[in-house]
Amino acid sequence: MATVAISLIRPQTENTRPPRALWVPFELGRPFGPPSDPAFQKRVILAALRLVERADGPVIIEDFCDDDPRAQPDPSWRRPFDHAAVAGGPGEVIARRLESEIEMLRGQHDRWIRQRGCTTLGLSGLLVAECARLAAGSLRGEALPSPREEFSPPLMLRFAVDDLKAYCLEAAAAGAAKPSSRQLGDWFWDQTASGAALHAIRTACLASNDERLKLIAGNFMVPAARVRATG
Amino acid sequence: MTRLTDLPPAQAKRLAELECPDFTTRPWVTGPPLPQRRVAIVSSAGLVVRGEMPFRGRDPDYRAIPAGTQAKDLLISHISINFDRTGFQEDWNVVFPLDRLNELAAEGLIGEVAPTHYSFMGATDPVLMEAHARELAGRLKDDRVDAVILSPV
Numbered sequence: 001m002a003t004v005a006i007s008l009i010r011p012q013t014e015n016t017r018p019p020r021a022l023w024v025p026f027e028l029g030r031p032f033g034p035p036s037d038p039a040f041q042k043r044v045i046l047a048a049l050r051l052v053e054r055a056d057g058p059v060i061i062e063d064f065c066d067d068d069p070r071a072q073p074d075p076s077w078r079r080p081f082d083h084a085a086v087a088g089g090p091g092e093v094i095a096r097r098l099e100s101e102i103e104m105l106r107g108q109h110d111r112w113i114r115q116r117g118c119t120t121l122g123l124s125g126l127l128v129a130e131c132a133r134l135a136a137g138s139l140r141g142e143a144l145p146s147p148r149e150e151f152s153p154p155l156m157l158r159f160a161v162d163d164l165k166a167y168c169l170e171a172a173a174a175g176a177a178k179p180s181s182r183q184l185g186d187w188f189w190d191q192t193a194s195g196a197a198l199h200a201i202r203t204a205c206l207a208s209n210d211e212r213l214k215l216i217a218g219n220f221m222v223p224a225a226r227v228r229a230t231g
Numbered sequence: 232m233t234r235l236t237d238l239p240p241a242q243a244k245r246l247a248e249l250e251c252p253d254f255t256t257r258p259w260v261t262g263p264p265l266p267q268r269r270v271a272i273v274s275s276a277g278l279v280v281r282g283e284m285p286f287r288g289r290d291p292d293y294r295a296i297p298a299g300t301q302a303k304d305l306l307i308s309h310i311s312i313n314f315d316r317t318g319f320q321e322d323w324n325v326v327f328p329l330d331r332l333n334e335l336a337a338e339g340l341i342g343e344v345a346p347t348h349y350s351f352m353g354a355t356d357p358v359l360m361e362a363h364a365r366e367l368a369g370r371l372k373d374d375r376v377d378a379v380i381l382s383p384v
Binding site for chain 1: 306315321326330377384
């Protein structure tokens with residue numbers, strides 16, 4: 001059967017030489033372009049699928065040159081709340097700030113669900129307050145629990161952290177504005193208690209004797225571009 | 232933030248220089264025009280239907296996503312955190328364009344949408360995925376799919 005690959009990293013596609021590929025200039029994580037823009041997405045899909053009809057193989061790599069308009073910041077977007085940047089502090093302080101912030105964002109997250117009709121939380125299988133408690137517990141030095149027997153404690157922590165991030169970012173995006181991923185990421189990692197908590201959890205886990213915890217915290221908790229030199 | 236030049240230099244270098252599989256053959260098939268094709272999505276975004284087992288680390292197998300799946304029931308469990316998830320949070324079509332395929336089928340621009348779509352977790356070593364990929368190809372053939380969109384994340 002004929003295949004057509006969407007390519008986000010053109011050098012990888014050039015090296016792999018698939019039968020048909022369409023390189024797109026979008027951010028990683030957005031292979032079909034901007035969210036909530038069906039016409040744009042359809043142009044991407046059709047540009048890809050039309051390569052299936054081409055007969056001039058065995059390797060076709062074409063470019064889709066239109067940029068994602070949603071990559072631009074939206075000046076009308078406002079952060080969910082304004083407070084001083086959270087630089088850190090003792091584990092107990094960060095843990096309390098985290099739990100408090102998750103509660104503060106509840107109204108905004110409810111608004112998101114009303115707008116979108118869904119949420120992407122769910123990997124951990126826990127309620128978001130339970131995710132916050134689990135993350136806060138790790139900041140307090142408590143032994144990591146695993147409420148789901150199929151997940152090891154480090155994996156449970158990873159999924160709980162994934163759900164916390166999704167909750168905060170969805171809450172921050174609720175409303176009429178269309179913030180870019182950069183705007184949302186800058187807010188989350190630099191200005192929230194949750195972001196500060198994840199930096200602190202990562203640092204603490206990297207000092208642990210549990211190799212699996214070190215691996216997960218080191219690689220799968222804070223994006224490489226957001227890791228701070230001081231941890 | 233859309234091209235390699237917009238990424239942090241270390242990440243851009245790692246992605247550009249990533250070792251890729253070296254295929255000795257160049258498979259090539261042609262077929263009918265799009266309005267006669269049945270189209271499936273095979274993603275490497277670590278997609279999983281809510282309630283099913285997420286990808287745990289670098290699992291080499293795949294998950295099936297029935298065409299009746301709704302946006303509220305699809306999650307990303309990809310191990311990498313170095314890509315944007317806010318687009319998917321707002322609109323699943325950014326990663327899994329099932330709504331768009333259904334529209335294209337309704338407009339007659341493609342023939343049909345396949346009854347099942349699939350996802351791997353793309354950070355897994357492709358060598359380990361091969362047996363699963365061959366099995367998946369058999370399932371696509373059984374479903375009479377003749378056009379597959381291979382989508383990264």
